[in-house]
Amino acid sequence: MNTGVVAAITRKDIIDAIRHRYLLTAIITPLFVALLFRVLLPGGSTRNVLSVVVHDSGKSVMTATLRKTPQVSVVEATSADATVSEVEKRGALGGLVVPANFDADVRAGKQPELTIYVNNKKSSFEQTAFRRLVDQLVDSLVQRPAPARLVWIDVERDFDQPTRRAPALDQLLLPLLLIMTFGMTGALVVPLLLVEEKEKRTLDFLLASPAGLKEIITGKALTGIVYSVLIAGLLLGINRQLVRNWPLTLLTILLGMLLVVAVGLFIGSLLNNTMQVNTWASSVLLVLLVPSFPSLGLPSAVDTAMRLVPTYYLNEALKLALAGGVSSRIWFHLMVVFLCAVAAFSGAALFLRRRNG
């Protein structure tokens, strides 16, 4: 392998892709979608910080407990009336108006009134979480032991995994956006770069130069990987609070990139012009993306069919890696991704060699 030649091809393609409006659009689309979601769902990526507005004229223990609660941000309101406007203004989960002598009245059994505002613009999941939080806070004031120890178990959950809360929308979107990034660069940009070399006959020039098939394939693959790394890096940077296990996430991303770039090379080796790539790569891209769409309660047959798509395993691995779970299941998913990448690379090399041979 001539590394200088590989570097030259990669450098050329990286620059050339930016000058190609269509390719540039494909490269930055996932980033654009991510930013769009941030604008449309501004609270999405700050799921772990629940903002609660409090007006407490009596310095209640409840407010102090709330302040110490992880992932809760307490915003103080200057008056009872200001609480509602602060909830609306800050897009908080809700608001509490704690009357003076609240703690003493509770202990005395006077049943003081606690006004709670719930932000109806928040999801039902968040509203329920807020109600449960307030229940726990009020219960804690009387300092009596819980009547029973509740064990919550998710039906059909992965028993290798520790129990975890239902993922928020951005946790579901991040794997989708990452797979979209790999798909756009790997399954669309890479085959277009390769097919354009065939269409414009520049592949003949490359093959007559010191570049062999190995160098050409590697150069195209590296171009796809460079753009995937760049966009995936930016996506992870924007959503860094969602990453619980960085090494595993990065390994999964690396294998994911290899998989989709290999699929792209395979498409590029089979097809001969950009129109064919635009038609076929879009379909392939859609198939690759479907397993990462947030679950829509599809029939089990569809779910089974999804398992035939390699990105199903990539998506599962990404979700587990982002959530920080290390188990035998993630290694199984990663192994499937790796083997599919090897198969696609081999297929691409075989078809290109056939063309030359």
Add this chain to the structure above:
Amino acid sequence: MNAIEVENLSRTFNDLKAVDNISFSVQAGEIFGFLGHNGAGKTTTIRMLSGQLLPTSGRGQVAGCDVVSEQKRLKPLIGVVSEHQNLYERMSGRENLEFAARLYGQTNRRVDEALEQVDLLERAKDKVKNYSNGMKQRLLIARALLHRPKIVFLDEPTRGLDPVVGREIRRLIVDLSNEGVTIFLTTHYMEEADQLCGRVAFLSEGRIVALDTPSHLKIKHGENLVKVTLDNGDNLKISLDDQDAGKKLQTLISEGQVRSLHSAEATLEEVFIRIAGRELTE
């Protein structure tokens, strides 16, 4: 030593024999013409000799390298100008050559020299998509010469160019030959081959049907005639194979009847038609 040696080289695509058992050799520094109809197998031969395509059978040696087993050694020694203008159109002329320079391990100074050689230095920063056909062709030649190859394959280098650019390119080919570079040239233009090539091979349906110097081919396959135009406007054709030819000519000249006298040697195109059975442009 021969620059190119080909023995029984064949290439089949499915059931089609694109190149059928051809053998020839090209001497170092020679301009060798490879002429034939579209689809005769010229480009396939170039692709095999330049390591872009593997032969189905036979053997080819270029610059002392086997075209199958020694491609790594071969490629830096050859330059190829494709029949298609296969340049990177979104890149500038300079960027195209810089990319080629990186592939061949050449310096940017050499890029300037190559641009200068084809008179494109002033337009080097322009995008190739804005170049004229002639400029693109000159850039292709500059790219093929960038690494100073010993052998250059030129596939229809003047096709579709205006006569002035065509003449410039032909001059460049002669200059290269004078510098000792071996030129393997395919062309549709018989006058070009006649003018440039030391020897030519006629290719028809994948086979070499004739190989010789243009003058030998013309003599061998042309008519051995002299065309005489008389003062009264009559035209006479005198066969030089005729035993009385000299006497007849002498009589006409001495009687002062001859206005002009021309040899009726066949053109290379006529020879080609005679051998291949149809015109080159068909």
